[in-house]
Amino acid sequence: MTDFSIDQLGVCQYPNPLHRLLNFSYRAEHERLLLQPEVHCQDSGFALQTTETLELAGPRELLFFEASKTRAAIVTCGGLCPGLNAVIRGLVMQLWHVYGCRDILGIRYGYHGLGNQGSEPLVLNPDLVSGIKANGGTLLGSSRGTPATPELVDNLQKRKIDMLFVIGGDGSMRGAEALWDEVRARSAAISIIGIPKTIDNDIPYVRRTFGFDTAVAEAVKAINVANIEAKGMPNGVGLVKLMGRHAGFITATACVASGNANFCLLPEVPFSLEGKAGLLALLEQRLANRHHAVVVVAEGAGQDLVQGVGQDASGNAKLGDIGSYLKTRITEHFSKLPMPFGLKYIEPSYLIRSAPPTAFDQLYCDQLARAAVHAAMAGKGGMMIGDWNGRLTHVPIRALRGQRRWVNPSGELWFSVRENTGQPQLMG
Structure with missing residues (x-):
């Protein structure tokens, strides 16, 4: 105990x-x-x-x-x-x-x-x-x-x-x-x-x-803007990268709150780009059926696909840039297909951090x-x-050692994400 x-x-x-x-x-x-x-x-x-x-x-x-x-x-x-x-x-x-x-x-x-x-x-x-x-x-x-x-x-x-x-x-x-x-x-x-x-x-x-409610509200704005941009292009994709090094609470909550995200990528849920159930194939299907898509990714997602180098001043491992990586891979993939395509990339991290x-x-x-x-x-x-449980408490800081909160891939929040986006439990 x-x-x-x-x-x-x-x-x-x-x-x-x-x-x-x-x-x-x-x-x-x-x-x-x-x-x-x-x-x-x-x-x-x-x-x-x-x-x-x-x-x-x-x-x-x-x-x-x-x-x-x-x-x-x-x-x-x-x-x-x-x-x-x-x-x-x-x-x-x-x-x-x-x-x-x-x-x-x-x-x-x-x-x-x-x-x-x-x-x-x-x-x-x-x-x-x-x-x-x-x-x-x-x-x-x-x-x-x-x-x-x-x-x-x-x-x-x-x-x-x-x-x-x-x-x-x-x-x-x-x-x-x-x-x-x-x-x-x-x-x-x-x-x-x-x-x-x-x-x-x-x-x-x-x-x-504190600050989480504000962050979600600001992230929703970014997702909604990405949706408008995607709909304004033939087969348009709006790609949004949000904060979340090890936990995807902002990304998951904002996707549910917005209702305009079609793919939500979190650090807690691995995904692949390739294969019949990979993100690229699912994105192809989405564009063929609806002609626009919004992809929202947390900064700590897909770190098996990218690699950060070194540590920051707080001792945290530097993350690879999953947003830029996805932007490049998605663009390369669809540029080879006989279809018009456009992508808008939005990264509102500093706008969110500094928001009132x-x-x-x-x-x-x-x-x-x-x-x-x-x-x-x-x-x-x-x-x-x-x-x-709705009450303010005193927590000894030593109780935090070796622990971290994270989005449960079998929990209600992730279920709500899947219900809103229509994406499968696993991609790949």
Whole structure:
């Protein structure tokens, strides 16, 4: 069984300032959420699938930190994602207006801003962040990679930072776990709280990461444009490449939402170009019958057909360019056939990453930020805010090791894709 216990800096002894609100309800430590709530009904009653539980997020009655004397810091790491500014704003507003924390720093350009060569942090306050909620990008800047962990913790201590909010993806969460381990080794009283960010939506124990709703909405626009372009040509093909290194959630969800995709290619479902059941043959059939087609591919799909070289600054293997490869192979194939043909290639990745968040994502970012501040003030650390079965939870970052969320080829989402596109379970 996975250990979902949450580390605590020490005894909580300061009253939560929320006590001034009439009939306010605090979250007790023993209130937890079942990891798998499904039951097996039997003649004698029912049996739970598991007894593993997650700690529920929310304000605690007693705090570890005296809020008015606390220094908080916020850092955004990794690639851009819709909603980063909304989370920054939510953290500042919660710290300032609810807890009375007046000392808030914004670390510039990711973990590098905490290194010895980092820029001076921004001093954050409600006036500075009040108007950024609907903006794309991040007020603080971001970067990939990180200096040595001891160097980062040295600077956390030099700057007298009591709590650090890390907004980032799986690589950033690994960095946050390393920071926490070093903090604990030094017996330092610094809370490290993660707010998981990735539009790939592939972080375990998080049903939906912020920015995913926006990414799907923007991806749908690209698919619909590809459909219009394809219909505007004789035997036209619209080819769209979307993000998704190891998980095809954006691609699959956008294809279903749009309803205009005819082929959806994911990292989780292998496919072939050649053969009677290969993509090229199926594309021929589609054009013969309907005279246009839309192909949507996730960036991590078909990596057996292309080969990336090296690693990026976050330690991820560089992917081969499946979009350009498909564009070339499809064009070559149909140029040899006695039929008119045209292809339009659309790759909206940076348009999606930098898009302003939808209202739905803005609300969700606010919720995540509030939960993160509650956890930090209560002296919790080495954890991130999760989203499980409709509730916000505390998830120890160590529980992520060796795990990843992915689209189940036998699950409901992939079934919905096939139902919408009409494509076979396997191509090849």
